Amino acid sequence: MGRTGLFVGMVTLDLIYLAAQLPGSNQKVVASDYTVAAGGPATNAGVTFGYLGNQARLLGVVGTHPIAQLIRTDLERYKVGIFDLNPTTPEPPPVSSIIITQATGDRAVISLNAIKIQASTNQLPVDFECGVDIVLIDGHQMTVSYAIAKIAKDNNIPVVIDGGSWKPGFDQILPFVDYAICSANFFPPGCSTSEDVMAYLAAVGIPHIAITQGEEPLRYLSRSKTGQIPVPQINAVDTVGAGDVFHGAFCHYILEHSFTDALRAATVIASHSCQFFGTRRWMEHTTLNQ
Secondary structure (H helix, E strand, O other): OOOEEEEEOOOEEEEEEEEOOOOOOOOOOOOOEEEEEEEOHHHHHHHHHHHOOOEEEEEEOOOOOHHHHHHHHHHHHOOEEEEEOOOOOOOOOOEEEEEEEOOOOOEEEEOOOHHHHOOOHHHOOOOOOOOOOEEEEOOOOHHHHHHHHHHHHHOOOOEEEEEOOOOOOHHHHHHHOOEEEEEOOOOOOOOOOHHHHHHHHHHOOOOEEEEEEOOEEEEEEEOOEEEEEOOOOOOOOOOOOHHHHHHHHHHHHHOOOOHHHHHHHHHHHHHHHOOOOOOOHHHHHOOOOO
16 A cells, blocks of 8 residues: 545535536436446545545545445545544535537536534544645635644645635635645635646745646646646546545645646546546556556
8 A cells, every 4th residue: 555645625415417508597407327426526536545555635524414324335436534523413524517519528417515514622632633645625624624634734734625616614724735726716815827726825925836727738837847748638428526535646646646636647547538438437448557
């Protein structure tokens, strides 16, 4: 087994459908395929990290609702350990319904975020930092994430943030972050361009910053050095979870490689995943050279 990563954030159940088109108003559409899996940014990143030969631990809320058993079964299959922040809650975990357009691989998502299942620091596992090599935070458990990020920094454990979108509380966590991997939709207060975002994140002391732009080249800033990394051009079947896969792969590669090499390797993994339907089949059909 390789390194150990702690992935902090949202745990959902994803219902993913493949269809010729999105339904219109008052219309039913028959799917050509479907799949069910545990989801959420930190969850999918953890599954990817584990697939690449490491031990992934997921820190989030799962609870006792019947839906939670589907989540646990999926994560057990992929050998992802769970630190449940509220193991006795009967509330259902968030459920995401996702429709993939067959011709383009584009996705439409309706979901509920983790706002109703926020955990407190009283529920943190004891001595979680022992044996942890890297931490990823997706911003969906902000109070817990702040405590985790501070402890990680004190123990020289690198902290990665998945900046899918700006969330209140990120400003408290950013000073502890080593790697900010953001989407083109991540805009801190006062920012309207990618240049603004990089300047904002650099000003709070983050040494390594990257902004993904879908199929367009990834942009990065690493200790004042800027550049772009091209993304492999593929015929996308399904783009859902591609960013999560990227983050999980980045966490794997950054432990052994430079920032830019880790970004390049992660783009290959994420692009590869888009050639398969759902968030798991890319792993089931292909053995990658890691």
